[in-house]
Amino acid sequence: MSSISPLRRLPVPLMDSILHRTRSMIPCQSRLFSATCQRRATVSLEALDASKGNRERIVILGSGWAGYNLAQQLSAKYQTLVISPRSYFVFTPLLNSTAVGTLEFRTALEPVRSRKKPNIEFMQGRAEDINFGKKLVTVEETVAAPREGRAVVGDFYEEESLDEAQKEKAKKRRKGKEWEVSYDKLVVAVGCYSQTFGTPGVRENAYFMKDVGDARKIRKRVLECFEIANLPTTSETLREQLLSFAIIGGGPTGMEFAAELSDLISEDLTRLYPEMVKKVKIVVRDVAPSILSMFDQKLAKYAMKQFTRQGVDVRTSTRVVALRKGLPHQKGHNEHMNVVADSQGCYTLTTEDDGEIGVGMCVWSTGNMMNPFVQRELKKTHGFPSASATITSSPAPKEPSAIDWMIEKHPKTGAIVVDDRLRVQLTSVSPSSTSSTAPHPFPATPSTATVSDVFALGDNATIRNNPLPATAQTASQQALWLAKRFNKDDLEKEPFTFKNMGIMTYLGDSKGLVQTGGVMGDISGRAAWLIWRGAYLTMSISWRNKFLISTFLNWAFGRDISRF
Amino acid sequence: MSSISPLRRLPVPLMDSILHRTRSMIPCQSRLFSATCQRRATVSLEALDASKGNRERIVILGSGWAGYNLAQQLSAKYQTLVISPRSYFVFTPLLNSTAVGTLEFRTALEPVRSRKKPNIEFMQGRAEDINFGKKLVTVEETVAAPREGRAVVGDFYEEESLDEAQKEKAKKRRKGKEWEVSYDKLVVAVGCYSQTFGTPGVRENAYFMKDVGDARKIRKRVLECFEIANLPTTSETLREQLLSFAIIGGGPTGMEFAAELSDLISEDLTRLYPEMVKKVKIVVRDVAPSILSMFDQKLAKYAMKQFTRQGVDVRTSTRVVALRKGLPHQKGHNEHMNVVADSQGCYTLTTEDDGEIGVGMCVWSTGNMMNPFVQRELKKTHGFPSASATITSSPAPKEPSAIDWMIEKHPKTGAIVVDDRLRVQLTSVSPSSTSSTAPHPFPATPSTATVSDVFALGDNATIRNNPLPATAQTASQQALWLAKRFNKDDLEKEPFTFKNMGIMTYLGDSKGLVQTGGVMGDISGRAAWLIWRGAYLTMSISWRNKFLISTFLNWAFGRDISRF
Structure with missing residues (x-):
């Protein structure tokens, strides 16, 4: 060894x-083998309630960096229930390496259910609604959902080709069964979706890098491009397009993928396809004027020099306006044509500067957009949760239950606003114009309140007046801090601080x-x-x-x- | 360590x-790093011809136990060209272990293209025709074929729901580009397809175990069945059917899968889903009166006892007549219904003895059927290959070119008949009734001939008067023997013998x-x-x-x- x-x-x-x-x-x-696996995963809601005993139940929505780490750290004095459409945690920094075959896919995965943590319960599903007053979460089952293991982009159920009525129908048809789970404490850590800025065709045709299914898809496509390019029947034009790889987004994820792809080609594929490798093009595009903007300029410059040396072409201040199947300048391209005999699965990228560009694959990595669940469902509170909410503004409204309340969101990102204890914040809704006849005097500044039993952390949350980078580091630190507070029951001791x-x-x-x-x-x-x-x-x-x-x-x- | x-x-x-x-x-x-990688994979047919030099070209059809091992063993004095729809070799005995997660998928794979064997050329494609006289193979490209990585069952292009004309159209539309490759020696090692005995619905709904894609599909489904069964919204009836696993075929592959599945459940899943595990049923069915018939009766009996002890139910002398999606006794089941909200992807097995049985998964492992390429395309020889064929029957026909010849097949299995040097055998075709007016006197017994440059081995071949089990062992031994003979140029030295x-x-x-x-x-x-x-x-x-x-x-x- x-x-x-x-x-x-x-x-x-x-x-x-x-x-x-x-x-x-x-x-x-x-502790690889816990000798006493007394409390084990349960099946029905009754069994869940029965095994709860006199413990508090902490329901965690999400199994990413925030949700997974929090669940792992919570002591057995709580019944921990993780609800997530994904039954595993993805160690995202390793995804790029798995996509090019440097690592096994499973090195980047950890199942939520674990023999070592029998106090963690798991239900595969997607939260649909939260009732703050009754302390209930509505969950929809998602086990056999078709896109499991792939990045979530835009609306989960949306189908581009359908009109509104059809969409509604399709959504209803596909909707899984729902059930309700009660909580003592609730933690919202559902994360974000991949941002496409609504660029036409990106959701359907781009390759993302958020889940293990994405990594596998990319890996398969890269090797497929080389294999097709190597066939005697492939024309020179098609070959060039197959071997042209576009990466959109010059952040760490996109740049690391470019780096790993360049390594794969120069270290491995060059021996297997020596003729092909000369024709490879890797182009990174970003709308911003520079890449890796979170690094100091000196380091970013060093990076640019490195990429140029490795033949990775970095183009900044350039905008992609569309992505579609087929080859450039093919007008009236029929989607149902024989892809095998035709474009061999090539894509066409339309850019503002360079027009149409044929590529074998386009990897999209332009950051996050707010999760539709946070955006749409987590809005109104269905009444003021008197038992758990404390008014924080003054003067306090006389009858909080008489006003409409909503969950406070960051005006730009749409993230849930939390206080320095990661508690969800409520804000009163100014009466709409239709109720202007109401005699109730509404204060000029809206009232605010803190919910003591609902928390939000990770990418879907933002601490008031303390914005943090939406990274795994932030999510992990928040999760570990919150777990410590829960385990010690000392939330009030000190606020969360980011290191x-x-x-x-x-x-x-x-x-x-x-x-x-x-x-x-x-x-x-x-x-x-x-x-x-x-x-x-x-x-x-x-x-x-x-x-x-x-x-x-x-x-x-x-x-x-x-x-x- | x-x-x-x-x-x-x-x-x-x-x-x-x-x-x-x-x-x-x-x-x-x-030799992990060969210092001199002079001869490397080439791209076009011209480059292939150029890099050939004055070497002989051995074209190998197939990358299974026979084809892969032969290619690996051939010396660099030959240009070795492997043509296969699969770019890797599957170490089949490990597939069952990968399916239950004991092993990584890639432990069971070895790519045909290898940095260590630069003298092996590879083209991903499917042989469509062989011209024995001109020594040409017609190859169709298959890189982006939809079922890659999965067991091949029945006709590759066949779609059950289409009529003949539509099928022909679909086949044409999907057909990849073709090209021709010349050979000096040709080795047919395309293997077999999975046998379904034409049982309705098996090809579409059963899970097979021949390729890594199959193993992944099975693994995903087993875990999915437990996860769905564990949902609070799942009814008791559906739960029982989700946790009922049927294995059809009591040979080593089927029985090993049953064993590995039983281990997975009793060793791992029992900790994660303790309530579910009690409801699991594993039933192996075989038409034959006993399982593992290739073993001595004493050993087979021991096996039966072991399986019973582990709760694996083995039912012999039982026939499966159909397999369909949906739950038992659902008449008029609509294929397009919402599978998620409905049967959760369950299947219904129809048996002669027990009627309809709902199962979460049906693994089909009832042996091999002849490859359609061998069955249909490898028939007529397009004339007598005078340069390479030697008449072996006496009296020899006066004008071999005047008679029709076909490739000799085993009357029962349809395998290519070879002599003890694994050379393909030809047999003359008796004149059809329409040409009965022809004056040419046709001998009562057909003439036979041996082709000196076309070989067949593995599952798709059978040695005349010496039938061997269709196993990896047979294929490997034949491949190693043939490689040795080719490398030493002493085919006549001694016949192949199976140990x-x-x-x-x-x-x-x-x-x-x-x-x-x-x-x-x-x-x-x-x-x-x-x-x-x-x-x-x-x-x-x-x-x-x-x-x-x-x-x-x-x-x-x-x-x-x-x-x-």
Whole structure:
């Protein structure tokens, strides 16, 4: 097993200082076999109630960085119930690596149901509504949902080709059964959807990078493009388009994918398809004037130089206006034509600057949009939840129940506004024009209230007057802080504070960027890559040792039950 | 890394005697980096011809046990061209383990294109026709074929719901581009399709176990069945049907799947879904009066006892007559109804004995049927290939070119008949009744001939008067023998002889069966399991060390490029 030693030779003190916090984000799961698995997953709502005993039930909506980490950290004095359409947690920083085959898909997955945490209950479903007064969540089942394991983009049920009436019908037909679950504490951590800015055709034709199904789709398509390009029957024009890969979005996710793709091609595919590799084009496009804008300018410049050296073409200040199936300049393209004999699944990107561009694949990574559940369903409160809400504005309204209340949202992002204890905030609704005849004097400034038993964290929440980056780091820190408060029952002790642990990214060709936020200065190049690789490697190993010896451990300690 | 030691403690002399041959089936690939990768994969037919130089070109149709192993063993003095719709080899004995999550999917895959074997060329496609006289293969491209990675059942293009004219149209529309490749030697190793005996609905609704896509589909469905059964909205009736798993076929593949599924449930799922596990039913059905008929009766009886003990219900002498979507006794079931809200993807099995049975999944494993390419396209020879065929019957016909010839097939299985050097056999066609006025005197017994440059091996071939089991062992031994003969240019030296190395299977609960064919007697129980597990483990390790430390080796030595 000498092959492990290079890892051990990483600059240990340097790595440790980085890892100290990254590792602390990840729950320690060394108890591989808990001898007493007394409380176990239950099936019916009655069984759920029965096994609850006199514990409080904490319902967590979502199984991402916030929801998963919170659930893992909560002590058994609570009955923890995770409700999520996805039965596993995705370790998103590893997705790019799985997409190019550097890592197994399952290294990036962790099932929510776990033999090691028998106090975590799980129901696969999607929250449809919350009743703050009755403390009930309405859940819709989603087990056999067709897009499971793929990024969610736009409306879950929406079908572009249908008119409004048809859409409504399709939605009804597809709607799963619903049930209600009561909570003592509720945590909203449903995250965000992928942002497409409504660009026509993007939702249907782009490749995203949010879930393991996306990574698999991308991996399959890249290899397919090379295989088709290599066929004797493929024309030179088609070949060039098959081997042209577009990445939209110059943030860390998009740039890391470009880096990994460039590595895959220059290190592996060049040996298998030497003639093809010369024709490959990787182009990253961003509307902004620069890429990796969260890094210092010096580091971002270094990154640009690296990408250029590796043949990754970065085009800034450029806008994509459409994406469709087929080859450029094919007018009247019939969607039902034989894709195999025709464009071999190629796509056409329309840009403001360069017109129509034929590509083999377009990876879309332009950030987040608010989850439709947060946007639409989490609006009105169905009355003032007197038992759990405290008025925070003054003068306090005399009859809070007489006013309409809604959940406060960030005016720009639409995220749920929370206080420094991550509690959901309510705001009174100014009476609409139709009720202007009402004698009730409405104050000029709306009243506000704090709900003591509903929390929101991660990408779908924003702390009032303290906006934080919508990253895994923020979500994890919030989850660990909230778990600690719940476990110790001392929410009032101190507010949540964010500790910037720095950011890092991979640039390809064994080079990276690390920006530590002042603690250690900035690092670029090979040392940064070692830290990047080492950090994720070690996180993954300490997390469940799955990275290196996954299969054997699995044989010894249990199988992977992540469904993908 | 002490976790590996249990393996090292396997009964070494015992294991080695078993492994000696299994290991020898697998090409040694210790040269992880070949320093001189001079000859590399080429793109166009011109480049293929140019890189051929003065070497002979051996075209191999198929990338299964026969085709893959032959290609791996051929020396660089030949230009080896593999043509297969599948760009990887599937290590089929591990598929069952990947389906239940014991192993990673990629442990069971090996790409045909390999950095270590630059002399192997690959084209993804399906042979459509062979011209024996001109020595040409017509190939149709299949890269983006919809069912890639799944078992092939029945006609590749067939769509049940269409009439003949529509089928022909659909076939034409879907047909990929074609091209021709010339060969010096041709090896037909396209294997077989999964046999369904034409049972209605099986092709569309059953789960097969021949490719990695099948294994993934099964794994996803098993976990999905538990997840849906666990929902509060699922009725007791539906729950029972979701947790009822039917396996049709009591051969080693079906029985091993039953064993692995039983293990998965009793070892892992019981902790996650304790309420559900009590309701699980695993039923194996076979038309024959006994299971595992290739084993001695004593061993088969032991197996039956084991399965019964594990709660696997084995029903012999029972026939399945149909399989459809939906629940039992739902008349007029509409295929387009909402499957999510309705039967949750359940299936109904119709049996001769027990009537309609609702199941969550039906795994079909009833053996092989001849490949349609062998059955339909490999028929007539388009004239007598005078340059390569030798008449073997006497008296020899005076004018071989004047008679019609066809490829000799086994009257029952339809397999290509070969001689003891695996060469394809021709037989003269008796004149049809319409040409009865022809003056040409046709001999009472048909003439026969041997083609010196076209070979057939594996499941799609049968040696005249020497039928062998259609197993991986047979295919591998034939491939290694033929590679040796080609490399040494001594085909005439000695005929192929099969060495029975015994058979083994897994019974679940860490027990197995090994029947060594007399060498060491028969072994059952835990010792047999250790041998079974050890054999595949060691085969896999020596094969490319991927089993235990796949991910790390991969990081160090190159990525997995199997597309799935």
